[in-house]
Amino acid sequence: MASAPNNSAEAAISAEHLVRRFGNFTAVNDVSFRVEKGEIFGFLGPNGSGKTTVIKMLTGLLPLSEGSAYVEGLDVRTDSEGIRERIGYMSQNFSLYYDLTVAENLQFYGRVYGLDPARLKQRIDEIVQLNGLAPYLNRLSAQLSGGWKQRLALGCAMLHEPKLLFLDEPTAGIDPVARRQLWDLLFELSGHGITFFVTTHYMDEAERCSHVAYIYYGKLIADGTPNSLRELPEVQPPGTLRVEITTPEVTRALRFARQIPGIRSATIFGQSIHALIDDHFNLEELREQLLKNGIAVGEIRPLAASLEDVFVELTNKHQALLETARV
Amino acid sequence: MFDLFRGFGAIFYKEALHVRRDAGTLFFSLTMPLLQMFLLGFGVDTNIRQINTVVYNADGRRESRELIDRMKNSDTFHVISYVENDHDLNDLIIAGKARVGIKVPVDYSDRLLHNMSAQVLVLIDGSDSSVAGQAINVTNAIGLDESLRRVLQDRSTFAVDMRPKLLFNPDSRSPNFFLPGLTAIMLLNVTTFLTAFSIVREKERGTLEQLFVTPVRPYGLLLGKLLPYLGIGFFELCLILFFMRFVFQVPIHGSVFLLAILALPYLFAALSLGILISSKANSQAEAMQLAFLPILPSVFFSGYIFPRETMPAIFKPISYMIPATYFINITRGVILRGAGIKHLWTDGLALFAIGTILLVLAARRFQKKVIMA
Numbered sequence: 001m002a003s004a005p006n007n008s009a010e011a012a013i014s015a016e017h018l019v020r021r022f023g024n025f026t027a028v029n030d031v032s033f034r035v036e037k038g039e040i041f042g043f044l045g046p047n048g049s050g051k052t053t054v055i056k057m058l059t060g061l062l063p064l065s066e067g068s069a070y071v072e073g074l075d076v077r078t079d080s081e082g083i084r085e086r087i088g089y090m091s092q093n094f095s096l097y098y099d100l101t102v103a104e105n106l107q108f109y110g111r112v113y114g115l116d117p118a119r120l121k122q123r124i125d126e127i128v129q130l131n132g133l134a135p136y137l138n139r140l141s142a143q144l145s146g147g148w149k150q151r152l153a154l155g156c157a158m159l160h161e162p163k164l165l166f167l168d169e170p171t172a173g174i175d176p177v178a179r180r181q182l183w184d185l186l187f188e189l190s191g192h193g194i195t196f197f198v199t200t201h202y203m204d205e206a207e208r209c210s211h212v213a214y215i216y217y218g219k220l221i222a223d224g225t226p227n228s229l230r231e232l233p234e235v236q237p238p239g240t241l242r243v244e245i246t247t248p249e250v251t252r253a254l255r256f257a258r259q260i261p262g263i264r265s266a267t268i269f270g271q272s273i274h275a276l277i278d279d280h281f282n283l284e285e286l287r288e289q290l291l292k293n294g295i296a297v298g299e300i301r302p303l304a305a306s307l308e309d310v311f312v313e314l315t316n317k318h319q320a321l322l323e324t325a326r327v
Numbered sequence: 328m329f330d331l332f333r334g335f336g337a338i339f340y341k342e343a344l345h346v347r348r349d350a351g352t353l354f355f356s357l358t359m360p361l362l363q364m365f366l367l368g369f370g371v372d373t374n375i376r377q378i379n380t381v382v383y384n385a386d387g388r389r390e391s392r393e394l395i396d397r398m399k400n401s402d403t404f405h406v407i408s409y410v411e412n413d414h415d416l417n418d419l420i421i422a423g424k425a426r427v428g429i430k431v432p433v434d435y436s437d438r439l440l441h442n443m444s445a446q447v448l449v450l451i452d453g454s455d456s457s458v459a460g461q462a463i464n465v466t467n468a469i470g471l472d473e474s475l476r477r478v479l480q481d482r483s484t485f486a487v488d489m490r491p492k493l494l495f496n497p498d499s500r501s502p503n504f505f506l507p508g509l510t511a512i513m514l515l516n517v518t519t520f521l522t523a524f525s526i527v528r529e530k531e532r533g534t535l536e537q538l539f540v541t542p543v544r545p546y547g548l549l550l551g552k553l554l555p556y557l558g559i560g561f562f563e564l565c566l567i568l569f570f571m572r573f574v575f576q577v578p579i580h581g582s583v584f585l586l587a588i589l590a591l592p593y594l595f596a597a598l599s600l601g602i603l604i605s606s607k608a609n610s611q612a613e614a615m616q617l618a619f620l621p622i623l624p625s626v627f628f629s630g631y632i633f634p635r636e637t638m639p640a641i642f643k644p645i646s647y648m649i650p651a652t653y654f655i656n657i658t659r660g661v662i663l664r665g666a667g668i669k670h671l672w673t674d675g676l677a678l679f680a681i682g683t684i685l686l687v688l689a690a691r692r693f694q695k696k697v698i699m700a
Contacts, residue, residue: 095533095534108340109337112543
């Protein structure tokens with residue numbers, strides 16, 4: 001078993017300069033990040049941007065083209081066996097055997113991890129208790145609803161008491177109540193010192209993470225706590241202010257607002273417009289101008305950047321950089 | 328060593344549950360071969376008898392009628408009609424109603440009585456080579472016999488008396504010939520399909536990817552998949568042997584125990600083939616098509632229907648690569664010829680070697696997939 005360098009010993013994951021090439025295509029391009037123990041790490045990015053490739057590299061399914069990574073202190077290049085014993089993995093499609101019952105699925109995954117019968121029984125009891133699976137033990141897993149399938153899949157991935165769990169889009173296609181319940185469960189487990197590596201497309205889920213990173217076409221373009229990202233100068237340039245303008249006529253208001261100098265960007269959010277404006281801009285003047293054009297205006301109030309704003313700004317900036325580089 | 332097969336127990340347990348839960352598939356895969364067995368066992372007779380024959384006897388006297396009777400009594404010819412001219416004779420053959428046409432010329436009896444050589448025209452439809460071959464042999468034999476009798480007249484015995492003795496299948500029963508070979512084809516069929524499907528199903532569900540992130544090792548996975556189906560294949564073999572012996576009355580001259588032992592490497596090879604197929608196929612439909620691939624060469628190049636001796640030289644090496652070739656030799660050897668281990672151990676060894684090669688190939692493909700997936 002390879003011993004880890006000291007600086008990586010205390011991190012759940014430390015990845016440095018990860019590169020993965022498929023032929024001429026670079027799927028993951030010089031990605032470095034660090035996940036501390038007990039964090040809920042949200043890994044975001046558009047489809048095909050390299051999220052799953054990074055997970056595969058970290059779980060030892062895909063060799064690194066360059067760089068290094070340590071998972072739970074073990075080198076992924078030399079000790080993928082050891083890593084597989086210590087981590088849990090739940091894929092998007094839950095990977096359950098639908099023709100087996102809930103209890104049989106748990107039994108099977110427990111045996112896969114080589115738990116002895118006494119401990120397996122104890123662990124199954126604990127998981128069933130924790131995930132509330134007791135009423136469904138003898139039901140075929142095919143007959144469970146999406147939310148319960150997901151709980152069972154999570155249970156299967158946790159039987160061997162991993163310290164680190166990879167959840168690849170755990171809430172895709174799950175109803176909102178089940179989604180909320182899953183996150184409650186993740187927080188509870190995280191309180192017990194378990195680290196989570198979660199990929200998701202839901203911004204509200206990203207907001208719940210203690211640490212988020214955003215990967216865009218192979219490049220990591222954001223990495224930090226949600227609050228630190230909101231305060232990035234690229235997101236909130238000095239001398240600007242973010243406001244929310246509520247109005248029943250969002251489309252017209254947006255068209256109008258985009259023509260006003262001093263409004264740097266504007267987007268629709270439901271019944272309101274989020275705008276990034278110069279901070280010397282007079283909000284009352286804006287209201288007047290809108291009213292004069294026959295647009296009813298409710299409230300105009302300052303707003304903190306959402307993570308979605310963060311990712312949109314960073315993506316635009318990155319895109320611009322790429323284009324200048326090409327010229 | 329133990330580590331190489333890690334996860335075997337868990338996979339075996341799960342696979343057994345799958346089989347039990349999906350009793351329909353199991354029942355279907357066990358009974359399909361029996362159905363084939365009934366079709367071939369009762370419906371197919373390879374012995375050529377009662378070939379439809381049309382006769383134009385232009386002579387019509389005693390000698391000519393005697394000749395026709397001798398042909399009829401041979402059991403090879405079945406006279407369906409007597410015609411009165413060449414045209415009708417030809418017509419019935421062209422129409423496919425008769426495969427053999429016999430024309431006795433008008434001077435047949437006269438020539439014989441004057442100790443001259445008499446000719447009989449035998450027209451044979453060559454579109455089925457085995458029927459034609461049999462018709463030629465029997466007409467020649469009857470002609471020769473007829474001639475010798477006329478030459479020898481007073482002497483009662485021939486100078487040389489050939490006494491062919493049909494060993495192992497004295498009555499030349501077709502089931503005895505067909506069913507031992509069919510056993511090999513059916514086992515191949517069932518086991519290849521079952522294993523290929525069981526793995527491809529996991530690919531489709533995404534559970535295979537999940538297993539790759541667990542400590543399960545490729546050999547543990549593959550052997551865990553293989554052994555339950557080995558059990559099913561073995562049960563199938565017992566079922567087939569039971570029906571063969573007691574329904575189709577095929578006597579088993581050798582040791583059933585030896586046959587069972589030698590079936591293990593064959594099943595191993597067939598299952599490994601299924602696994603190899605599943606490493607290539609990504610959907611059940613694809614697996615289905617690929618699983619049919621080995622069936623045809625197994626039927627045609629293994630000696631099951633056509634003797635391997637008559638194969639063109641380039642196909643001979645192919646026949647050595649087909650597991651069914653060895654197992655058909657084993658089943659026919661044990662069941663019909665009463666062969667023992669000393670006659671058949673090389674076949675068993677060859678099967679084991681083929682199985683191992685296929686399994687290693689499959690495991691390597693999976694190992695690569697694990698990494699490149």
